[in-house]
Amino acid sequence: MFRLVRDRQGAALAPQGSVVCIGAFDGVHCGHRALLNRVRERAARLGAAAVAVSFEPIPREYFARSSPVSRLDDVRGKIRQIAGLGLDMLMLLRFNAGMASMQAGEFVEQVLVQRLAAREVWVGADFRFGHNRQGDVAFLREMGGRHGFATEVFPEFTLGGQAVRSSVIREMLARGDFMGARHLLGRPFKIGGHVVRGRQLGRKLGYPTANIRLGRRTSPVNGILAVRVHGVAEHSMAAVASLGARPTVAGVEPLLEAHLFDFDGDLYGRRIDVEFVAKLRDEEKFDSLESMVEQIGRDAEQARALLAPSNPVFQPDFADDRGRVRSSGASA
Structure with a gap:
């Protein structure tokens, strides 16, 4: 049974001993999963x-609190992804x-010693930890010699010659390369959450x-x-979405707004996941x-065409062996 632990102090959690991997695991991408699977096998x-x-x-x-740091997944998604790989425990330290x-x-x-x-x-080659990042692989091996554990370095994971790193995936997403990001993540990039009431402006505008x-x-x-x-x-369901601060209507907090095609129903309170397929354009402020409504109409028409069953490029699971769209003419 999978166990989630939040505290670094307390009684021993693994009397039979443990095989441990340490990392941020943002997105739990293909490289992370390869490491986690290795730990499970060992x-x-x-x-x-x-x-x-x-x-x-x-x-x-934590260290960049004055400037927001983008994430590939929230804590709920990280827990769900790691739990799904068959590990016994996630120690998610505050x-x-x-x-x-x-x-x-x-x-x-x-x-590592008392609790686990x-x-x-198992760590990556560039793993650093502790105050002022004073600990590294050499230090970990020295401590392992004292306390009876082995330190193993997991080699950098690549796909088709591309290093799989969370930073690389974030860059791909920022420039709208959703198929490339999907290839390295091992799944489509999504943002999920519960539907909340807004200002009802979209409904008034059609x-x-x-x-x-x-x-x-x-x-x-x-x-x-x-x-x-x-x-x-x-x-x-196909949709057109906006993600940003909505400058034309003086938005404040970033909001993800999705207009579902051919749907008329109440979704308030329901949890949904929005899968990003193609970027149409950047946000802009209209006079x-x-x-703005005229441009929304054009955006919706373009999104419908991209997501239509007659367009094979952006259908689910349609990608070449590098995870990129096959037709450059349909690129967003």
Whole structure:
């Protein structure tokens, strides 16, 4: 049974010992999954618990609080992805002032030794930890020699010669390369949430929208997009969406607004997932609501055409072996 643990102090969690991997795991992409699968396999061979150790907020998010950091997934998605890989435990530590000031040796002794009875610890080659990032692989191996665990370095994971990193995927999403990002993620990029009431402006303008607040999350995606919405019907529904601050109507908080084609119903309170398929354009400020509505009409028409069954390029699961769209003429 999968177990979620939030505290770094307390009784031993793995009396039989554990095989541990440590990382931010933002997006739980193909490289992360390869590492997590390796840990699960090693744990099964050793008769130990398979454990992932991660942090929320992720460290770079904590240290950049004055400037928003984009994320590939929220904490709920990270937990769901890791749990689905068959690990025994996710230790999701609260990254706060106490964690930021924790010495590297203290982390090893308190978390890896006392709490997890680690037998193997798997990290990336550039792994750094502890106050001022003082701990590295060499330090981890030195501590392992003292406490009886092995330190293993997982090599950088590549697909078709492309290094699979969260930063690379965020860059792909920012420039609208959703098929490339999907290839490295191993799944489509989505943002999910519960539909909330907005100002009802879209309905008044003839384009009612299902609205999702991003809360503290910063998305790597923005602009006007062709999307598919999951969670409304048995199949996904084509839609056109806006993700941003809505400058024409003096929006404040970033909002994801999706207008579902050929749908008229009440979605308030329902959880939906919005899958990004193609970027149509950047956000812009219009001189009037009339000119904005005219452009929305053009956006909706373009999104319909891209997502239509007659257009094979943007149908689900249609990609070449590099995960990119086959027809450059249909690129967003």
